[in-house]
Amino acid sequence: MAYCVECGVELAPGTQQCPLCGRKVIAPKEIIQEKEESLFPSPSYGTVRNALRLDKYRQGITELVLTFAVIAILTLTITGVAFGSVLMFWRPAAYIVTGTSFFLVLLFSTLNYRNIATWYSLLTILTLIVADSHDLQFTWVAYPFTGLILFYTFSVFMLYRRIPIAVRILISVTVLLASLALFDLFTHHALTWFIPVGVPVVAVVIITLCVTFIRYVKGNPSITEMILMLLLSASISTVSGDFFALRWKESDSLLSWSFSLFVISLLLCVFIIITMSVKKVRYYFHNKIT
Amino acid sequence: MDLHVPVEKDLLLAALNAIMPRFPYFSHRIHSGFFWYYLMQNSRPLEVYEEVSAPCGHLDLRKGANGYMFKVLYTGHRIAVEYFHALTDGTGGITFLKSLVAEYLRQRGNVVEADPQVLLPDEPVDPQETEDSFAKIYRPMKSVFDLESRAFHYNPRGAHYSDDHSLISAVMNVDQVKEQAKKWSLTITEYLVCEVLSALQELQKRTVPSEKRWRPVRLSVPVNIRRIYGSKSLRNFTLFVVVGLDTNLGTYSFDEIVTSVYHQMRGKVNEKSLSLQISRNVAGRRIPLIRYAPNVLKRPLMKLLSDSYGDSIYSSVISNLGNVTLPDGMEKDVRRVDFSLSPSQKNKFALAVISAKGQLVLNITSILAHNREFERLLLVHLVRKGLKVTVDSNG
Structure with missing residues (x-):
């Protein structure tokens, strides 16, 4: 009979390969011997699964x-x-169904952020629809619904790495604009502040974020500088909101409550420019000396 | 049982029909009621089936074997029986198989001598064979549940699982194993438990790199308690003791494993400890609240409890059926005796040991497809101890 040189076990007659390590048997036929009747039927492995x-x-x-x-x-x-x-009690019954589903999702879905966030967003929408469906008249559900779509777009959809980043940004911006338009529609039953205030503010947000992103990609900035730039983007966007709102209301003043924020934005801007210049000046002289 | 003579289906079915009146408890089927499961007499005809799939597969209790809780299988030279554990345990199972094979050989013309484990069709049924020994020896005891922590479970990365169990069969010489066990003053079961624990310890070391995540390695060892309680029951009458090593305390040498297993086994396999376990198991079903709770609630709760107090607390199972004696008239026609257990989803491999005709057969069944890491570790350990191990597989 043959032995496995790797494991040291004796192999049953007719074995061509060690069942433990998979090493092939290289020996004359007399040593390997004829295969006897199979010990047990072979597993078909017809239903091999990756999970238990x-x-x-x-x-x-x-x-x-x-x-x-x-x-x-x-x-x-x-x-x-x-x-x-x-x-009569269909709403409590529907709550039981959605509540049970929340629990079962945890047991059955693959536990990763994207899966759980997707399922929970869907189930939350369902629960809210049930909660707002008194006499089948929907009143407030549109607001949290829009909020959830925004949450999903920016917190979950933006993480879909298979979709190119440019497409992701484009879709997210479109969703943001659509959500603002819907908010306006739900509140006033017509587009009022969306075009004079909403669209320009979104444009400002996009421009400031693009500048920050370009600086991040091209300029090799420090973490402090990036935090300052993001703060600057946020403050400029907020100031622009105040500015465009006043234009829409046809007010004479340029800014109202956001004036101090505007001053802070200017200071931040000056500070960032000085930091960047100082860095460049230091590099210039350092190179000259060496 | 592998025979030297070919197996004929009709003759096997005739032998089965002949011995069934001698095993009245085996002719029951399980019926799900509102409050509990019933055992009902099964009047459907008996059948024998060709063994086509890997051992210990799923047994459909409604249709699988005409409602019977066991399935008689045959191939060219082999007769096998698969049991649902609620029906019987290893001892009851081997008694049934031996009686079936003896009757088969008798119908072929052999003269089979008497043997305590070979029941003859024309003998009267001993009422003790069908008694519920757990209920008989139960006496109320004040018991505390020992909550054990979760044990190590082998979860290889990227593994593939299959319902068709893969099987590695290792054949050793009984005397050699006995001699090896005697060196350490152990029984064969205890010695094999030590070897398996040592292999599991090594497996954990290899597959879980962070020592902080190590868990105790434990084995569940079924104990035949018929000898202790003097029972003749052919129904399920077995208890499990859990022995193991707390690997968080460090790596154990083989000497240390031997000492630990020796004391654990002797501390747990005695009448007092076992009676306490029986009292715990039986007490549950005597509580009216549990007894009269509907099955729809009991079934999921039992699943939760079985996982929390069962499969979770040990890493695998090793069952040794001991030496199977074959009477004259049967010995010359039986080539080899095998015994295998069904692995669970948590404990991915199960070890079953049986000895007959001077051979010790260790069968390791696993739900892992194409992964033999544990089997290799264990058998290489045995080879290094100087044992001659002949390995075969079903795949």
């Missing part, structure tokens, strides 16, 4: 949660029937 089947623990929790949910819904339905209408 649901373990008993998760299975147990799932069954328990579903049992309680079904019992609760049945109780509500029976109570509804007793009071004369099957659908």
